[in-house]
Amino acid sequence: MSLNSADVFPVYRGVMEYFCLGCGQRYGMDELHYTCPSCGGVFLLEDKNFNALKEKSGQEWQELFDMRAAAKRQALRGVFRFYELIAPVLDEEDIVYLGEGNTPIVPAAPEFAEKLNLNFGYKNDGQNPSASFKDRGMACAFSYLKGLTRRHDWDEVLTICASTGDTSASAALYAAYVGGPVRSVVLLPYGKVTPQQLSQPLGSGATVLELPGVFDDCMKVVERLADKYRVALLNSKNAWRILGQESYAFEIAQWCDWDMAGKAVFVPIGNAGNITAVMAGFLKLRELEIIAELPMMFGVQSSHADPVFKYYAQPEEGRRYQPVQVTPSVAQAAMIGDPVSFPRVQLLARRYLEQGGVFNVVQVEEQAIMDAMLTANRYGHIACTQGGECLAGLLRARECGLIDSSVFAVLDATAHALKFSGFQDMYFNSSFPAEYEVSSKQNLVNRPEMLLAQERLNAQPREAYYDEAAAAAAERLGLKMK
Numbered sequence: 512m513s514l515n516s517a518d519v520f521p522v523y524r525g526v527m528e529y530f531c532l533g534c535g536q537r538y539g540m541d542e543l544h545y546t547c548p549s550c551g552g553v554f555l556l557e558d559k560n561f562n563a564l565k566e567k568s569g570q571e572w573q574e575l576f577d578m579r580a581a582a583k584r585q586a587l588r589g590v591f592r593f594y595e596l597i598a599p600v601l602d603e604e605d606i607v608y609l610g611e612g613n614t615p616i617v618p619a620a621p622e623f624a625e626k627l628n629l630n631f632g633y634k635n636d637g638q639n640p641s642a643s644f645k646d647r648g649m650a651c652a653f654s655y656l657k658g659l660t661r662r663h664d665w666d667e668v669l670t671i672c673a674s675t676g677d678t679s680a681s682a683a684l685y686a687a688y689v690g691g692p693v694r695s696v697v698l699l700p701y702g703k704v705t706p707q708q709l710s711q712p713l714g715s716g717a718t719v720l721e722l723p724g725v726f727d728d729c730m731k732v733v734e735r736l737a738d739k740y741r742v743a744l745l746n747s748k749n750a751w752r753i754l755g756q757e758s759y760a761f762e763i764a765q766w767c768d769w770d771m772a773g774k775a776v777f778v779p780i781g782n783a784g785n786i787t788a789v790m791a792g793f794l795k796l797r798e799l800e801i802i803a804e805l806p807m808m809f810g811v812q813s814s815h816a817d818p819v820f821k822y823y824a825q826p827e828e829g830r831r832y833q834p835v836q837v838t839p840s841v842a843q844a845a846m847i848g849d850p851v852s853f854p855r856v857q858l859l860a861r862r863y864l865e866q867g868g869v870f871n872v873v874q875v876e877e878q879a880i881m882d883a884m885l886t887a888n889r890y891g892h893i894a895c896t897q898g899g900e901c902l903a904g905l906l907r908a909r910e911c912g913l914i915d916s917s918v919f920a921v922l923d924a925t926a927h928a929l930k931f932s933g934f935q936d937m938y939f940n941s942s943f944p945a946e947y948e949v950s951s952k953q954n955l956v957n958r959p960e961m962l963l964a965q966e967r968l969n970a971q972p973r974e975a976y977y978d979e980a981a982a983a984a985a986e987r988l989g990l991k992m993k
């Protein structure tokens with residue numbers, strides 16, 4: 512294979528079909544389907560030509576993707592480095608790239624790993640452009656939408672989503688960039704997204720609609736709109752998003768030099784789009800023999816929003832899915848009682864097990880999530896509350912004997928810590944409302960300290976003020992004279 516092959520746009524084209532998990536119907540990809548027109552079920556998108564990809568050996572694929580990592584082609588710099596595995600139907604001119612993907616796996620700080628006697632690292636998906644993993648899926652969904660809009664010459668495309676905060680931030684960002692006929696509307700549960708997450712779609716110029724209730728309520732409203740009006744829904748039922756999010760799995764495998772033996776991946780579960788995508792991604796790699804083994808897969812849920820955990824905790828015979836009523840959770844982006852992608856989880860978990868993989872869902876307490884997040888960040892990580900949830904999940908999996916300390920666990924820091932700093936504030940100020948069930952451990956609390964009172968600034972010339980402040984700092988820090 513010549514080096515040039517990495518620097519040209521891929522020639523392979525797939526034939527993508529929507530495949531309904533409810534009734535098994537298939538639909539062509541020229542229409543923007545959100546759910547199945549005949550039964551309302553969720554879709555997966557499948558490439559009918561996928562087997563043709565097996566003409567290349569696993570090693571040839573590895574080499575191609577490794578070469579592409581150094582290629583300069585704009586459309587292939589992000590998640591479409593793995594073009595053939597994601598949506599090999601997009602034209603180069605339609606691919607939207609805002610710097611998503613290619614996020615690092617940062618090994619746990621050595622002291623931290625030693626303290627916990629665990630072997631793990633954070634994959635920092637908060638380093639995506641809108642500061643969450645949602646950008647992976649949006650890059651794919653908007654690239655598809657852009658192509659569709661161009662081919663049909665549509666003069667207006669209204670994108671809409673309900674969100675726990677990050678989907679709307681991402682959708683609004685990509686819509687603003689694509690521009691033209693594309694306009695973005697987001698529907699948020701009033702008071703249930705962080706101020707940072709609210710500022711994002713506002714800053715991108717989206718129409719932001721708020722509604723009393725929780726995410727699940729907003730979701731129902733958006734679906735009613737989609738039933739009756741012409742809008743493009745961008746919630747994670749949108750199967751194009753799932754495809755883009757598979758890149759998370761591809762990147763982990765490439766980062767680990769395609770060796771997934773002795774590795775585990777921890778993902779928080781909200782609507783369950785992400786864990787579905789990650790499993791689907793690893794299964795594709797396995798099928799093409801790009802990896803020889805599947806990593807162990809762990810979903811993590813808070814006890815305040817745990818329908819998927821509750822489902823898999825039942826004996827296998829006669830498991831029944833039951834939505835739960837959520838109570839406030841610091842892992843707010845995953846605070847979902849009736850995950851729309853649940854049928855996808857069932858299917859992919861089954862396939863994962865059939866292929867010799869391990870799939871578990873663990874449940875963690877709110878207190879454990881906050882303590883884990885704050886501790887991780889004290890060791891130089893940038894984990895959000897959902898990232899804390901993953902670490903709490905790893906600790907829980909260890910406790911339950913589901914994983915041993917030799918396994919390297921990749922924890923998903925799904926968003927940047929800054930988006931969720933309000934929860935840190937509540938912890939540091941001991942101001943969590945009771946229903947969160949979080950109390951502050953003083954050894955994790957950190958607060959700013961005032962060096963001098965305001966009147967000291969007014970009371971003296973500036974030079975004297977600086978001297979006094981320096982003396983106060985030296986005293987506070989116990990500095991020794993040179």
Ligand SMILES: *Cc1c(COP(=O)(O)O)cnc(C)c1O
Binds near residue numbers: 645780781
């Ligand atoms: C959306 C989101 C989740 C939950 O992912 P699902 O695909 O809904 O399961 C977790 N963490 C963050 C930061 C998110 O934005």
Ligand SMILES: [Zn+2]
Binds near residue numbers: 533550551
């Ligand atoms: Zn159907």
